Amino acid sequence: MRIALIGLPNCGKTALFNRLTGSRQKVANYPGVTVERKEGVFSDAKGELHQLLDLPGLYSFTPTTLDEAITRDVALGRLAGEPRPELIVLVADAMHLSLSLRLALEARRVGLPMLLAINRSDIARRRGFQLDLAALSRALGIPVIETVATRAGGADALVQTLEQHPWPKTSALEWQEPTALDVIAAHREVARLLTMAHHQEPARSAAVAAADRVLLHPIFGMLSLAVILFLVFQAVFSWASVPMDLIDAGVARLGELLVTQMPDGVLRSLLIDGVIAGLGSVVVFLPQILILFAFILVLEDSGYLPRAAYLLDRLMSGVGLSGRAFIPLLSSFACAIPGIMATRTIPSIRDRIATIMVAPLMTCSARLPVYALLIAAFIPDRDVGIFNLQGLVLFALYFAGIVSALLVAYVIKRWQGTSDQHLLMLELPDYQWPNPLNLLVGLYDRARVFLARVGGIILAMVVLLWFLSTYPAPPSGATTPAIETSFAGHIGKALAVVLEPIGFNWQIAIALVPGLAAREIAVGALGTVYALSGSEETVTGALAATISTEWSLGTALALLAWYVFAPQCLATLAVVKRETGGWRHPLMMATYLFTLAYVAAFVTYRLTLMLTGA
């Protein structure tokens, strides 16, 4: 049977989905839009296989966001290429039953058979929740069961009901959007149903209200947010260093193994200089990405993220963004792609576009290797007061990204002219302990997506770059490095004409081209270009020494300034095209990023030349 999970945001729907399907799920997109489509399978006691679709959370079938529109269209069988579900499992939150029940009354008009799962009933019962399930079931005319998605076996009652119940066929009701009066009438009906089913509302935890007095406070709330964000970034940089060193060492070992085990030749060069050095330099960022996402998942699961959006709404509305943009922008520190996909929860299309346009200005983890290389080579490792100069420069680069994002957003919003009605209207759910299963499933998803990218586009680009830098072979007796006469050498020298005014030489120009596939390849590419070989670790180490003698300080700082804007990321532009449904926005984005990068690098280069008297 094809089953769809429908429910309010934060009702525990995804936890229930994970409980039922475990790792047997796949994440893709709905045709034509970037709303994540999560589907999984599970089998009941009779061994019958069910397909389960986790639809985006919604408050009503009158959508205000793209997410909500998708859920309505799937339920109504209106989404092209998506078969209509045969059964709706409406997930209600026992802690907040009334809004869920109102949604259930609306969902009933869709014309699909339905089952009501009252989730989180364990917590609710401990807080005095009472409900006569049988009475509610009779009144609604559908089965009503309780689930505890966070406990093993907590969905057994749901699976049993699925097997036993004779489900009617889908009826062909003509869907009509409920009017405002219908909405009010539905609220009254919910009140009547709940009274009839002897509903006793659970007491709200006093701790939640107490925590909110601090965490939503204009001063203490902002301070707490700053501390939390500081801890997140601290963790991303310090906790990740051990696993990153391990990956580095593993890659180096693999390279050495190949050197000793394989005869010298084209294949060995491809594997060591191309595949291992190239992919190794990217895979090494997996720990940082996972740590950042772990924090985002925990903050999301615990209910804190919407509060951060509340705290920052005022600040962000100053430049015309909604507080809701905070969540996508935070994700963009790991990678702009999931960040851009997360903008689908922003109701206003203009706010959404503005958020998408500035997302690449958040310093994504792919820029870190470039920053790390240049800072190690050019910025002296000394203390300034209690701070480390290298750390300060890194912080300044992140800060420059954020400030430019705010400025660009401001310009975009001014340019867009009159604004839409702003909807914040964001639910601040009660805090809860993050669910470990959700965390594991979420991290597994992220790791899979990242590694698929490494094995796909990044591998292809690395091999291509290796090919371009190796062929045609230099004429015999040539004294210059082989790369100068290769295809890549010619491309680099042609580009260098344009990049010379901002201080970039032809080696940098070559490295920027494969960086189109993934920014972090630039480091590996520079290594190849400077005709070094060996493991990634020795590449980075020796590369820092090489460039510190070959480049002027101006060139290095200009390249850092360029990377604050780092326009070259094809994957981001591709997602923007899919998300905005045309070439207009990706082209605009590429244009403004290139312009800003060029101007910033130019100014940085010229200023440094002036100040250093060169």
Next chain:
Amino acid sequence: MGRKGTAWPLYSLVVNENLSTPLRPLSALPLGERSLVEAITDSAVLSRRLLEIGCIEGATVEVVASMWPGQDPLAVRIGGSTFALRRQEADLVMVR
């Protein structure tokens, strides 16, 4: 009413006796004062969503937090849930 914290019904059966208090927008409600919704000013999308999240006549509301400066946005308890509302949104809800 529970012993730990407070549970509020979505609608109160108690008639608001204090009819002499003038109607005012939810955004003007002092922090921590509980009130009942009287009406929602019509504004297509916004008022529609306010109704859907339970902001209907007779619902209990309370402003639990507000940001500086200008008390925007507000964190509002509506029935059994908490929502962050921009001032502009809270302006549409009339309470006594």
